Amino acid sequence: xxxxxxxxxxxxxxxxxxxxxxxxxxxxxxxxxxxxxxxxxxxxxxxxxxxxxxxxxxxxxxxxxxxxxxxxxxxxxxxxxxxxxxxxxxxxxxxxxxxxxxxxxxxxxxxxxxxxxxxxxxxxxxxxxxxxxxxxxxxxxxxxxxxxxxxxxxxxxxxxxxxxxxxxxxxxxxxxxxxxxxxxxxxxxxxxxxxxxxxxxxxxxxxxxxxxxxxxxxxxxxxxxxxxxxxxxxxxxxxxxxxxxxxxxxxxxxxxxxxxxxxxxxxxxxxxxxxxxxxxxxxxxxxxxxxxxxxxxxxxxxxxxxxxxxxxxxxxxx
Numbered sequence: 001x002x003x004x005x006x007x008x009x010x011x012x013x014x015x016x017x018x019x020x021x022x023x024x025x026x027x028x029x030x031x032x033x034x035x036x037x038x039x040x041x042x043x044x045x046x047x048x049x050x051x052x053x054x055x056x057x058x059x060x061x062x063x064x065x066x067x068x069x070x071x072x073x074x075x076x077x078x079x080x081x082x083x084x085x086x087x088x089x090x091x092x093x094x095x096x097x098x099x100x101x102x103x104x105x106x107x108x109x110x111x112x113x114x115x116x117x118x119x120x121x122x123x124x125x126x127x128x129x130x131x132x133x134x135x136x137x138x139x140x141x142x143x144x145x146x147x148x149x150x151x152x153x154x155x156x157x158x159x160x161x162x163x164x165x166x167x168x169x170x171x172x173x174x175x176x177x178x179x180x181x182x183x184x185x186x187x188x189x190x191x192x193x194x195x196x197x198x199x200x201x202x203x204x205x206x207x208x209x210x211x212x213x214x215x216x217x218x219x220x221x222x223x224x225x226x227x228x229x230x231x232x233x234x235x236x237x238x239x240x241x242x243x244x245x246x247x248x249x250x251x252x253x254x255x256x257x258x259x260x261x262x263x264x265x266x267x268x269x270x271x272x273x274x275x276x277x278x279x280x281x282x283x284x285x286x287x288x289x290x291x292x293x294x295x296x297x298x299x300x301x302x303x304x305x306x307x308x309x310x311x312x313x314x315x316x317x318x
Contacts (some may be wrong), residue, residue: 004117008196009137011277012076016068018095018309019080020087023050024238025057025190027081029152030104030126033059033145034080037134040142044069050089055236057151057256062144076100078238079114081152083107083286098299104129106156109277110197114305122288124164128314134317146179150186158242159191163290187232191239197232198240204230205243210305211250212310218244219258231262245269252276256301267293279311 009015017035019027031047038045044053046069053228071077072089077098079085082105085092095101096113103114106129127149134141135247141149153173157165160173177183204226210219227234234257245253252274255267266283268276269291276292285294296304 001119001121002136003163005104005119005133008076008102008116009078010016012100013043014074015043016069016071016074016077016258017080018077018082018088018091019047019049020082021050021052021089021234023053023058024230025054025155026125026127028053028057028061029148029150029155030080030130032063033127033152033296033297034078034133035066036062036064036098036142036145036148037062037139041139041171043287050091052233052235054155054238056193056238060147060151060186061064061149064144066115071098074098076102076116078102078104080104080130081106082113083109086115087258094111104133107287108289109281109292110270113284116298122164122290124153124162124166124169125156127156128172131176141176141179143179143181146176147181147186150176150181150183151190154183154187155190159187164288194239195232195236197230198237199228201232201237201240202243204239205240209244209247210308211247212305213316215249216316217252217254217309217312218247218250219254219256219305219308220244221305223258231302241267242269245271252312254305256304259295262298264296264299264301265293266296266304266308267291274312274315280317281309282311305311 015038017031019031035047044067046066071094088095100116101114103118105120106123106126108122112118131149147299241255253269270276275289277287279287280292282293283294
């Protein structure tokens with residue numbers, strides 16, 4: 001699978017790694033795992049991490065001693081867990097202008113943007129892909145690398161409960177656990193530990209939850225003021241994305257949050273049969289069959305919800 005990419009990686013000396021905006025566990029786990037592996041190969045490697053990473057995952061990630069490496073000094077740039085170049089945020093142009101770039105991603109709607117090579121495969125997580133890459137390269141998966149990979153493997157599978165989990169996913173998890181990582185403590189931090197501010201936000205979220213499409217869809221919009229009033233940031237409450245879809249009888253859950261410059265980010269989750277990747281693609285986004293998203297610009301929340309209901313109703317009408 002990685003036949004084209006491996007020689008490019010082997011020949012590089014200074015490597016910059018990039019993940020998507022608002023980095024989650026899979027984005028950070030995959031980039032820092034690969035960065036540690038590259039340094040073990042004798043290369044200089046640095047992760048150029050964007051702002052507002054998931055707080056719980058960030059607290060567990062092993063970064064190691066990163067060199068003071070500039071993008072312009074890198075002879076290879078690698079994007080991980082990015083479905084398209086826009087997800088690179090402020091680093092998009094620097095990445096696109098570089099002559100030697102690779103993309104490794106697990107989103108089914110990946111739009112090719114790397115110059116040298118791309119591996120995009122519908123699989124549980126980018127961390128599972130990075131594990132496969134390291135095994136194919138014959139590189140050691142050390143304790144610290146395994147810890148980072150496990151973060152992405154467990155968060156992107158909802159602690160191994162999503163339909164993306166396969167036997168290979170669980171065999172990968174077993175191999176990572178066999179390195180001695182404290183997986184039970186990681187699960188506690190990632191899935192069970194919440195701040196008081198988070199529970200205050202949940203109270204607001206319950207009051208703002210909207211159910212539509214004859215009970216088959218639930219929508220939740222949280223504003224900046226909602227977060228501020230609870231003394232919490234969005235990166236401390238990423239798990240709330242699943243709340244709308246957890247309502248009994250709901251097939252599609254939508255979580256809408258306000259961003260800067262008139263942007264609203266819409267995250268979609270489905271429980272059974274609805275392909276939300278198609279819904280997101282129709283509205284300018286993409287992702288996975290059961291977990292996708294898109295951005296809406298300069299619209300009201302009511303307009304966004306109305307537009308989304310329209311796309312869902314089209315599919316339910318068929």
